[in-house]
Amino acid sequence: MLQAPPAEPGMREEEVDTPALLLDLDAFEHNLDTMAAILAPTGAKLRAHAKTHKSPIIALQQMKRGAIGQCVQKVAEAEALAWGGVPDILVSNEVIAPRKLARLAALSGLAKVAVCADGEHGIAAIESAAEAAGLRMTVLVEIDCGGGRCGVAPGPEAVALAERIAGSRHLIFGGLQSYHGSAQHYRTPAQRQQAIGAAADGTRRTVEQLRQRGLDCAIVGGAGTGTFRNELASGVWNEIQAGSYAFMDADYGRNDDPPPFRQSLFVLAQVMSAPRPGLAVVDAGHKAVAIDSGPPLVHGFPGVTYAGASDEHGTLKAEDPSALPRLGQSVRLVPGHCDPTVDRHDWYVGVRKGRVECLWPVAARGGMA
C-alpha cells in the first residue's frame, strides 16, 4: 500500500532508489520566499493550491510565510490537510455527493472549511449536509470567467445563487471563485493579459452587483502560477490560488516571460539499460512522470531528449551519443506537468547540496474522492 521511502536522510542523491520524486529544497524555499515577497506589498493574500503538493507539511511552510490558507479540489485532500493541522481550507470546486459533503462537514471541528457551488442542485446538497451536521457551511459561488468548465456566468446568474445561499439559515455566503485555468498556459503575456482582463471585468461586475444587493465577498479567489501577476494588477481578486509556483515544470517554462520561480521538483531516474549506442533507457515512464503536458526534460544533459515514454520506461536519445548519461547513472527529469507527477508518488525526497535532508509523505496522493 504505502510504498517504503526510496531514500534515507544523509544519503547522497545518486544513492536514492529510482524513480523518486525529488525536491530541491534550496529552490523550493526560494520559490516560497519569492511569492511571499511579491504578495507582501499588494492587497491580496496567498491561499496556495494543495492540489499541486498534497502535503500538510508544505502547506504549513507556505502559511509560515504569509499564506492565509489552502485550496483543494477534493474532500480527500481537505481531510489530509485538516488532519495535518492546516486551519483554513477552501474546496475550490463543486462537491454534490452527500457522503462527501458529510465528510467535509465533519472536518469543521478541525479547520475552517468552505466549498463552491455553481447551481441550485449543489447548494441544496450542501444545505442538507449542513443541516444534518447541525452547523452552517460556507459556500462560494463559482463563476466561469473564461475557462469554459465549471461555474455560472458572471452577473445576474451568479447573484441569484449568492442570494439563495445567503438566504439559507444553514449556509453562509463566502464570496466568489473565479479561476481561469486554461489561461495559465497561454504562451504570450498579451494572450494572458487579454484573458485575465476579460475575467477581471466579469468578476468586478459581479462583485459590484453583489455589493448593491448587500452581499460582500469575503473571498474573491482565483489565479494560478501562469497569470497571478495579471490578477494582482487588476486589483479585483483578494486571494491568489497559485500552486505550481512552489515546484514549476517544463510546461510553465515554455511560457514567454515565465513566472519568476526556479525548478525545484524533479523525478530522479536511473539509466538501467543501454543496449545500443545512442540509446539510454531510464526507469521512469509515464507511471512515474506525467506526460499530459509533454515529455519531461533531461536536466543537465544538453542535447539529450526524453524521446519516448512507456509505462515503466523512458528512452533517452541524443544526436551525439556521447552526450547520453551512462548505464547506472541517475538523472533528474523536469516533469512536463508538476501536479499529476506529484500525485504518482508516495514520498518527497528533499535534497540539499547533493544530500537527502528529509522525507515527506505525499499525504493526499490519489485523493480519489
Next chain:
Amino acid sequence: MLQAPPAEPGMREEEVDTPALLLDLDAFEHNLDTMAAILAPTGAKLRAHAKTHKSPIIALQQMKRGAIGQCVQKVAEAEALAWGGVPDILVSNEVIAPRKLARLAALSGLAKVAVCADGEHGIAAIESAAEAAGLRMTVLVEIDCGGGRCGVAPGPEAVALAERIAGSRHLIFGGLQSYHGSAQHYRTPAQRQQAIGAAADGTRRTVEQLRQRGLDCAIVGGAGTGTFRNELASGVWNEIQAGSYAFMDADYGRNDDPPPFRQSLFVLAQVMSAPRPGLAVVDAGHKAVAIDSGPPLVHGFPGVTYAGASDEHGTLKAEDPSALPRLGQSVRLVPGHCDPTVDRHDWYVGVRKGRVECLWPVAARGGMA
C-alpha cells in the same frame, strides 16, 4: 496515505464515491476463463503480467485457472506479490541497482524469483547481490525482438550473455525474455503478424543457438494481450505474459480483430457540474483515468464524448445535449489505457449485477522502486 475505500459491500453502484476504479466481476471472470480455455490445448502457459493489476488477489485468481506465475516490472511489485502469497515471480525487466537487487534476493524465502539482464553491467550486479545473499539467482537474457527498447540483439550477443550467466556459480540461466511491446497496439492483424513473425524468427534462432551450446531455455517468455495469439501460433514461446486481457481498454478495442475479452475495468465518475446546456463536467480527470493512449470512452451513452481532461475534471460533450448524463448521475468511463489507470487508484471496487461485492487493495500501486 492509503485512501479510505470509496464503497462498502452491498452498496448499489450509483452510491459508490467517485472517482472509483470499478471492476465488473462477471466480465473479469469471463476474461480469466477465456484465456485459460485458449491456452489449455497449447504447449504454452500463462505467466500473467502484474504490472497491469498490481494485486496478489488477482494474481492468485489467475493461478487458480492455470497460470504458472506472474511477471512484474519493478521490485516493489515483486514484493507486494510475494508478501501476498504468489509463489513464482519473474521481473521481466532489467534491475541493476544494488539496493533493489538486495530486496529482490530477500524475497527468495517466500517465492521463486527471476530477473532479466541485457548486458554485463546488469549480470555483474545480480551476481554481486546473489553472492552477498548467499544464494543463486535466476537470470533471463532479454533480447530486443523488435520493440527497440531494452534487450540485446537476438543471436550471438544473447548467447554470449547466457554463457556468462551459466558460467557464474552465483547465477542460474533461466531462459529468454522476448517481448515486442509496440506490436500490441498495431492496428491490423497483418501488421501484428508481420512483427511477431520477425520476433519469432529471432527468438527461435537464439533458442536453437543456445541449445547447440548446451543451454536450455526453461522460460521463453513474451507476448501481450494484442499479439499473444500470434506468439502461440509460432510455437516458439512457452510462457505468455499478457496482463491487460483481464481488464481490456479503449485502445485495445480500437485494434482490428480485437482480442476476445470483455471490458471489465471502468472508472466510475459523477457529473458534478452542468452549468450550461451541452456540457457535463465529471469528477474524473487525468489524475483518475490515464490519457496516454487517448481519452476514455463514456460507456452506455451513445453520442457522448469525453472531450477534455484536466487534472480533476473531464468535460463531456454531445451534439444532442439531451444525450448527456444529467447532473448527479454516475457514469462508467472506459479507460484509454488500463495499466496506468489502475496505478492511479488504491482500491478495486468489485461489482456484480449493480451491487458492490468486494473491495480489493491495489497493493503494488505506485511501485516506485
